[in-house]
Amino acid sequence: MNKLRYLISIGLMAVAGSALGAGCPAVTVSNMQGVAAGAFPQQYDKAEFEKLAGCTMKFSENPDIAKLNGKIRANPKLPPLSERLPDEPLVVAPYDSIGKYGGTFDMISNATEAGTSDFLAIRHVNLVRFSDNLQTIVPNVAKGWDWNSDFTQLTFHLRKGHKWSDGHPFGAEDVKYWYDNLSLNPKVYEKPKNYVLVGGERMTVDVIDAQTVRFNLPAPKPGLLAHFANSYAQGFQPKHFLSKWDPDLNPDADKMAKAAGFENGLEVLNNYYGNSDWTDTPSPMLRSPNRVSKLPADTHPTLESHILVAESTEGRHLVANPYFFQVDTAGNQLPYISEQDEIYVNEDEVRLLKLVNAEVDFKAQSLQLSTAPLLLENQEKGDFTVDLRPEVTILTFGINMTHENLEKREVFSDLRFRQAMSVAMNRNEMNETAFFGMGEAKQYVGFTDSPPFVDEKWKQHYAQHDPKLASKLLDEMGLKDVDGDGFRELPNGDKLVINLQFSVQGAPAALVELVGLHWAAIGIQTTVKEVTPDEYRSAQSSNKLDVTMWRNGQPLAIVLGTNQIWVPPYHDYFTVRTNMLWAEWVDTNGASGVEPPDYAKQMMKDITAFQSTPVGTPESDKLGARLVKNLVENLLFIGSVQTPAPIYHRNVVKNFVEYTTHSFEYYRSYPYRPTQWWLDE
Numbered sequence: 223m224n225k226l227r228y229l230i231s232i233g234l235m236a237v238a239g240s241a242l243g244a245g246c247p248a249v250t251v252s253n254m255q256g257v258a259a260g261a262f263p264q265q266y267d268k269a270e271f272e273k274l275a276g277c278t279m280k281f282s283e284n285p286d287i288a289k290l291n292g293k294i295r296a297n298p299k300l301p302p303l304s305e306r307l308p309d310e311p312l313v314v315a316p317y318d319s320i321g322k323y324g325g326t327f328d329m330i331s332n333a334t335e336a337g338t339s340d341f342l343a344i345r346h347v348n349l350v351r352f353s354d355n356l357q358t359i360v361p362n363v364a365k366g367w368d369w370n371s372d373f374t375q376l377t378f379h380l381r382k383g384h385k386w387s388d389g390h391p392f393g394a395e396d397v398k399y400w401y402d403n404l405s406l407n408p409k410v411y412e413k414p415k416n417y418v419l420v421g422g423e424r425m426t427v428d429v430i431d432a433q434t435v436r437f438n439l440p441a442p443k444p445g446l447l448a449h450f451a452n453s454y455a456q457g458f459q460p461k462h463f464l465s466k467w468d469p470d471l472n473p474d475a476d477k478m479a480k481a482a483g484f485e486n487g488l489e490v491l492n493n494y495y496g497n498s499d500w501t502d503t504p505s506p507m508l509r510s511p512n513r514v515s516k517l518p519a520d521t522h523p524t525l526e527s528h529i530l531v532a533e534s535t536e537g538r539h540l541v542a543n544p545y546f547f548q549v550d551t552a553g554n555q556l557p558y559i560s561e562q563d564e565i566y567v568n569e570d571e572v573r574l575l576k577l578v579n580a581e582v583d584f585k586a587q588s589l590q591l592s593t594a595p596l597l598l599e600n601q602e603k604g605d606f607t608v609d610l611r612p613e614v615t616i617l618t619f620g621i622n623m624t625h626e627n628l629e630k631r632e633v634f635s636d637l638r639f640r641q642a643m644s645v646a647m648n649r650n651e652m653n654e655t656a657f658f659g660m661g662e663a664k665q666y667v668g669f670t671d672s673p674p675f676v677d678e679k680w681k682q683h684y685a686q687h688d689p690k691l692a693s694k695l696l697d698e699m700g701l702k703d704v705d706g707d708g709f710r711e712l713p714n715g716d717k718l719v720i721n722l723q724f725s726v727q728g729a730p731a732a733l734v735e736l737v738g739l740h741w742a743a744i745g746i747q748t749t750v751k752e753v754t755p756d757e758y759r760s761a762q763s764s765n766k767l768d769v770t771m772w773r774n775g776q777p778l779a780i781v782l783g784t785n786q787i788w789v790p791p792y793h794d795y796f797t798v799r800t801n802m803l804w805a806e807w808v809d810t811n812g813a814s815g816v817e818p819p820d821y822a823k824q825m826m827k828d829i830t831a832f833q834s835t836p837v838g839t840p841e842s843d844k845l846g847a848r849l850v851k852n853l854v855e856n857l858l859f860i861g862s863v864q865t866p867a868p869i870y871h872r873n874v875v876k877n878f879v880e881y882t883t884h885s886f887e888y889y890r891s892y893p894y895r896p897t898q899w900w901l902d903e
Contacts, residue, residue: 246277248320249551262360263353264895266313271551281307281553283544284323286560290541293531296519297388300544303555306389308381310365312548314898317877320550321558321900327875329564330573330582334535335502336755337727339796340587341564342454342502343890344899345526345540345557349378349397349450349457352893356777356882359451363458363525363547365433373442380433385545386523390462394435398427399461401437403468409488410497413809417449417784421830442834445782452780452889455499460523467491482516494522500796507533527557527897537565548897558900568754570726577870580604583901586869586884586891590730591657594868605873610660610866614885615773617729618666618859619643619737620792622768624803624816629712630768638699640857642692644684646744647737649863651687656732657865666861668787668853670775670887675843680854685861692744701745709747719747720768725758728772728798733862759795765802772798773886774859780887781829782837788829788849790818792858797886800859821852828852874903 247255251264257275260266272279283303284290291300300306331338349364361367364378384392404410405418418425423440430436437446450457467487469475475487484490493510494517496503505521506514507530514520521530525547528540540562548556567573574593576582578600589597597608621640625631633639649663665685667676701710701718712718720741724734731752738748753761761767774797776787786793790804799805804822806815832845853859867884877898881891 245280245553246271246275246551249275249315250319251315251317254315263355263358264315265360266315266551267361267365268310268313271313275551279313279549279553281549281555283555284542284558284560286324287542287544287555290560291544293541294387294519294529294544295531297544301389306385306545307383307549307555308385308547309383310381312362312381313551314548314556314895315551316898317879317895319876319900320552320554321876321898322902323554323558323900324560325901325903326561326563327559327899327901328581328583329562330576330585331537331564331566332573332588332727332755333566333568334504334508335500335796336566336568337588338502338564339454339886340585340890341538341562343892344584344896345528345562346454346501346889346892347456347525347527348453348892350447352448352451352779352888354879354882354893354895356888356893357779359447367447369444369447373444374439375436376439376446377430377434377436380435381547382433384525384547386460386463386525387529387543387545388460388463388519388523389545390460390523391432392458392460392525393432394429395432396458396461397435398429399465400457400459401425401427403461403465403471404459404495405499410491410495415455415499416786416789417446417453417455420446421834442836443782444836445779445784445833447783448779449783452783452887452892454501454889456501456525458525459495463519463522464491464495467494483513484510490517493517505530505533508535528562535566537563539563546897550898556897558898577606578604580606580872582870582872583875584871584878584891586867586881587886588727589868589870590726591660591865591867592730592732595658597868597870607871607873609869609880611869611881611884613773613865613867614670614777614883614887615775616664616666616670616864617733617771617862618774618798619862620770620798620800620859621857622765622770622800622802624765624801625768626765629714629716630718633699633701633712633718634768636699637856638695639701640860641684642695642744643741643746644857644860645686645688646692646740646746647860647862648687648740649685651740652733652736653863653865655736656730657863661863661865663863664861665854666774666859667850668775669778669781669846669850671777673778673846675846676850677847680850683854684857689740689744696744696746703745708745709742710745717747719749722748722750722769722771723753723758723761723767724750724771725753725755727755728758734771737862762799763795763802767800770798770800774798776887778837782833785826785829785833788825788853790822798859819856821856822858825849825852874901876900876902 249257260270329341351362353360365381366379368377420439420443421441426438428436465471467475467490469487479487479490493506507520532539621634623635653661664681665683667680704711738750791799803816804818828845828849835842871878
């Protein structure tokens with residue numbers, strides 16, 4: 223009897239000891255296990271989760287993390303996980319399951335810096351992000367933030383103990399360094415990006431303490447937070463690593479650079495940072511492959527989930543960041559997936575074949591609706607899933623009103639010509655032929671989520687198919703078919719030929735060909751030529767295109783943070799740009815280029831005022847309505863058909879959720895937390 227009591231007591235003690243020492247419940251979004259939601263959807267800070275779950279978190283790591291760290295050249299031997307995680311790691315609730323470590327995530331892109339944002343967005347982090355409802359901004363790198371009452375001070379609170387991928391502390395100085403020494407440095411950026419300015423004026427950045435940094439704005443700009451939630455441009459850079467190559471900050475920078483085989487420190491800085499906010503610039507392995515071994519590392523340290531360890535003109539390879547700041551609810555350090563691999567294939571047909579053959583784990587960028595039938599037909603056989611999700615943007619056609627050919631420039635600048643080109647387009651035929659009737663024919667209005675101040679009339683402004691009206695407008699302009707070949711000449715007698723160069727990354731071939739036929743039907747001769755994304759962007763930026771063709775538009779939340787689509791050249795290098803000589807006039811304060819018309823100048827003034835005015839107020843609505851009126855009435859861009867587009871993933875990718883949209887504007891996969899994806903194979 224005494225022996226039985228003894229055994230029972232030992233058993234009870236063991237159970238009690240197990241319960242007291244147990245980790246936290248493995249909460250998922252699909253099974254919360256009675257744990258209440260935190261302050262932000264689908265995630266917690268450590269102390270918040272422990273309080274709500276009534277537990278003490280215990281942390282685990284990828285069993286291969288030391289081996290993966292060994293692939294990161296110049297990274298030191300790893301300390302224990304407890305010394306690598308922040309004091310307050312971000313606790314992520316996976317969608318469906320606690321994952322398994324391991325595997326290599328296979329991706330495909332077009333080429334270096336072409337069609338790669340899919341891949342970038344999977345590992346991406348920024349100070350904050352949009353949650354998957356695309357409405358709520360939640361913490362990410364930053365633990366939290368505060369605005370003052372008039373939106374002229376934005377303070378970020380960072381995580382104590384957060385470290386870069388090389389183990390060096392991350393903090394407020396890295397934010398200030400990014401802003402003061404990179405974003406506003408004319409040796410790095412000839413012209414500051416609009417998002418680092420407020421109404422054209424710089425902000426100031428104060429380091430309050432090691433984990434607190436404050437942006438002081440010269441005027442209200444509530445949308446600054448949304449910029450940090452959606453942009454690929456990260457609001458921090460590793461000061462400890464990059465600043466030593468800046469001669470203004472380190473007197474030995476040039477000496478160090480020459481010892482490494484470079485001309486000066488700025489050349490090394492350019493190799494690591496790329497003189498670009500675009501996080502896809504090639505690393506020293508590709509930019510200076512013969513000299514990379516003399517540099518301290520193959521790429522600069524990161525806060526992202528994975529870090530680059532190999533790069534060539536054929537692709538890239540990355541491994542998990544051993545210092546990544548996120549864990550799941552069971553205490554497992556993220557990411558689950560050990561490695562990432564990306565290959566470059568510029569041929570659209572070859573990329574599609576690789577998807578059909580299930581050689582790729584995920585793809586969305588560059589997939590047009592026209593590819594959907596083949597993918598859907600093969601998804602069961604290939605064990606992958608294809609979701610058709612709404613595009614945020616709409617394909618637009620921008621007639622180049624600063625064309626280098628002065629005769630074309632005069633014609634293109636006549637509003638009647640743009641009106642004729644718009645009504646010549648048979649959008650219903652485009653929808654049925656190129657998009658299987660799944661799209662919506664409409665005019666481009668800038669705001670893709672159609673806020674209340676967007677008058678419905680603008681969505682169909684000169685969007686009807688009316689070739690008779692188109693011909694009448696062209697006749698009024700004096701564009702006649704002089705030689706009787708069925709095509710109109712310019713007023714000086716030269717043949718008017720519009721060259722439609724396009725990249726399938728920005729516009730489907732079938733649609734461009736249809737537009738060429740529609741314009742030919744009213745006597746405008748066209749040529750259609752597909753080029754690579756790099757060729758297209760180069761021609762676009764050098765003002766060599768007759769017509770720019772790319773998806774365009776932004777939701778209200780994004781417009782509040784960036785003025786890109788309202789100020790010449792109306793977007794960035796990687797999307798759509800037009801009227802480049804207007805942009806030159808703006809950049810040089812009128813010293814060179816072509817002066818924009820009054821409506822374009824008014825849009826520039828209005829977007830600045832709009833971004834500083836509280837949303838939903840009468841003044842904000844008035845400004846927004848005038849922006850739309852000037853944009854659409856002058857047909858700065860001609861809209862076509864807004865469509866859904868495919869999002870592809872192999873079924874072995876777990877914790878994958880159906881996306882709200884197919885969009886670059888919310889930075890693709892970033893809202894859907896790819897760090898909690900895992901491979902079930």
